[in-house]
Amino acid sequence: MTPSSLILATIAISVILYSLLSYLARPARPLPPGPKPWPLVGNLPHLGPMPHQSMAALARAYGPLLHLRLGLVDVVVASSASVASQFLKTHEANFLSRPPHSAAKHLSYNYQDLVSLPYGPRWRMLRKISSIHLFSGKALDDYRHVRHEEVVVLTHALAHVSSTPKKLAQLLNVCTANVLGRVMLGKRVFGDGNGGGDPRADEFKSMVVESMELLGVFNISDLVPALQRFDLQGVMAKTKTLHKRFDAFLTAIVEEHKAGMGKAGSKHNDLLSTLISSRDIADEEGGKLTDDQIKAFLLTMFTAGTDTSSSTTEWAIAELIRRPDILARVQEEIDSVVGRDRLVTELDLPRLTYLQAVIKETFRLHPPTPLSIPRVGAEGCEINGYHIPKGAKLLVNVWAIARDPDAWAEPLVFRPERFLPGGEKPNADVRGNDFEIIPFGAGRRICIGMSMGLRMVQLMTATLAHAFDWELAGGVSPEKLNMDEAYGLTLQRAEPLSVHPKPRLASHVYKALS
Numbered sequence: 001m002t003p004s005s006l007i008l009a010t011i012a013i014s015v016i017l018y019s020l021l022s023y024l025a026r027p028a029r030p031l032p033p034g035p036k037p038w039p040l041v042g043n044l045p046h047l048g049p050m051p052h053q054s055m056a057a058l059a060r061a062y063g064p065l066l067h068l069r070l071g072l073v074d075v076v077v078a079s080s081a082s083v084a085s086q087f088l089k090t091h092e093a094n095f096l097s098r099p100p101h102s103a104a105k106h107l108s109y110n111y112q113d114l115v116s117l118p119y120g121p122r123w124r125m126l127r128k129i130s131s132i133h134l135f136s137g138k139a140l141d142d143y144r145h146v147r148h149e150e151v152v153v154l155t156h157a158l159a160h161v162s163s164t165p166k167k168l169a170q171l172l173n174v175c176t177a178n179v180l181g182r183v184m185l186g187k188r189v190f191g192d193g194n195g196g197g198d199p200r201a202d203e204f205k206s207m208v209v210e211s212m213e214l215l216g217v218f219n220i221s222d223l224v225p226a227l228q229r230f231d232l233q234g235v236m237a238k239t240k241t242l243h244k245r246f247d248a249f250l251t252a253i254v255e256e257h258k259a260g261m262g263k264a265g266s267k268h269n270d271l272l273s274t275l276i277s278s279r280d281i282a283d284e285e286g287g288k289l290t291d292d293q294i295k296a297f298l299l300t301m302f303t304a305g306t307d308t309s310s311s312t313t314e315w316a317i318a319e320l321i322r323r324p325d326i327l328a329r330v331q332e333e334i335d336s337v338v339g340r341d342r343l344v345t346e347l348d349l350p351r352l353t354y355l356q357a358v359i360k361e362t363f364r365l366h367p368p369t370p371l372s373i374p375r376v377g378a379e380g381c382e383i384n385g386y387h388i389p390k391g392a393k394l395l396v397n398v399w400a401i402a403r404d405p406d407a408w409a410e411p412l413v414f415r416p417e418r419f420l421p422g423g424e425k426p427n428a429d430v431r432g433n434d435f436e437i438i439p440f441g442a443g444r445r446i447c448i449g450m451s452m453g454l455r456m457v458q459l460m461t462a463t464l465a466h467a468f469d470w471e472l473a474g475g476v477s478p479e480k481l482n483m484d485e486a487y488g489l490t491l492q493r494a495e496p497l498s499v500h501p502k503p504r505l506a507s508h509v510y511k512a513l514s
């Protein structure tokens with residue numbers, strides 16, 4: 001049999017088997033509405049290059065609870081606050097695990113990381129360890145100086161006068177990665193701490209972006225298992241190569257750390273040392289950790305924790321550049337609280353009400369994970385009178401929910417005032433309680449790094465807005481700034497922000513940074 005006739009035969013058998021099984025297992029209640037699926041590929045052609053946008057358009061036509069069939073997989077999409085709350089609150093217990101995804105499987109050392117582990121003892125153990133060491137109020141306060149110092153390094157790098165424009169995303173990424181490095185490993189991962197370039201940082205950012213692209217792909221091999229071995233979109237080949245690059249990066253970190261721990265008189269209180277030592281003390285819930293599990297843990301934290309915060313800050317600065325009136329108001333607020341003789345600190349943030357509103361508005365229009373991270377239904381259930389099949393993949397379109405015209409006035413306009421007293425949603429919060437704006441998800445599987453991510457985005461945005469005025473590279477005028485999105489698991493800017501920062505504080509502030 002030739003390869004093409006083998007593919008055709010596989011497709012034909014899959015379609016017949018699937019139709020038969022679907023007929024036999026048809027539910028009493030109807031599935032939620034959705035566009036008619038094509039044979040075999042189902043609704044994949046409906047997704048296009050920007051699935052979050054296409055799904056938002058489909059939700060406008062079919063309603064906020066949408067059913068799609070992608071290959072052989074049932075997918076339900078929540079596109080309104082009330083539908084999202086049905087899944088993530090009312091039926092939360094049924095949607096606590098993640099669906100299978102071959103790219104995630106390969107990148108995460110066979111689903112060993114916190115994002116992809118099924119809800120259960122090992123997930124609980126890793127969540128507990130990371131809460132205690134990284135994300136508890138005490139841990140966050142203990143490491144406040146680290147965030148401050150790395151933002152100082154970032155400011156120093158931006159203040160360095162040069163005719164070459166600065167790629168903001170790259171510097172923000174180094175800042176967030178170094179904060180995580182110092183907190184988890186006890187040391188920076190990139191650069192010399194003076195804001196100087198490090199080619200490994202470019203490599204790292206490109207690996208993170210590529211992983212987000214691969215994780216965001218709707219891979220036909222996952223959706224029609226019979227086609228898995230053909231790797232028609234080349235996702236698996238790219239994932240394997242990427243995994244090797246990440247593994248080399250992580251193995252070096254772990255081995256170097258172990259060697260340091262072995263030296264006489266060395267004292268290590270960081271998280272990685274705890275993880276390495278925990279292999280000798282069986283945990284009552286999750287068992288011992290292997291090297292691969294430790295690398296999977298670090299990988300998740302570095303990927304989930306860097307690009308999300310840095311891209312949100314990049315979007316925030318882009319919005320401020322486009323709206324000089326809003327930037328001026330942010331600067332006025334920070335000047336009045338902080339003055340112009342020092343940089344902002346985290347302790348100033350609670351007094352910066354307008355800045356907080358700017359950050360919320362940025363999360364609303366530019367949520368870093370537009371389709372959140374998928375969940376899977378453990379059992380069949382009924383929502384709003386529709387049958388949700390067992391094993392259905394749940395996508396929460398947080399991007400569409402935050403632009404829902406039934407929930408937001410002029411949803412496409414960047415207007416921080418909507419979150420201030422007298423505005424339409426003065427009390428709305430992004431921490432998973434107000435389903436109209438859930439950039440971090442909600443419920444038990446809500447983003448574990450939420451508090452750290454929020455602090456980083458607030459501190460970086462406040463510092464950049466306070467310490468600099470901004471000009472776009474190439475003489476682009478603010479109103480011409482390209483605000484197009486590039487799709488992936490995380491929402492990148494199609495065109496990275498390229499800028500000339502102009503220091504605006506007293507000159508001694510910048511001198512003191514060197």
Ligand code: HEM
Nearest residue numbers: 114115304305308309373439440441442445446447449453
């Ligand atoms: C702007 C910042 C961030 C945003 C918007 C964000 C968003 C999200 C979202 C939407 C989820 C899925 C939640 C769900 O299923 O309901 C998630 C999960 C996760 N995030 Fe974040 N994230 C951010 C920062 C961080 C940081 C700083 C870290 C770690 C250093 C992190 C680590 C994780 C992990 C480990 C999970 C998986 C949690 C689980 O499955 O139990 N995130 N994040």
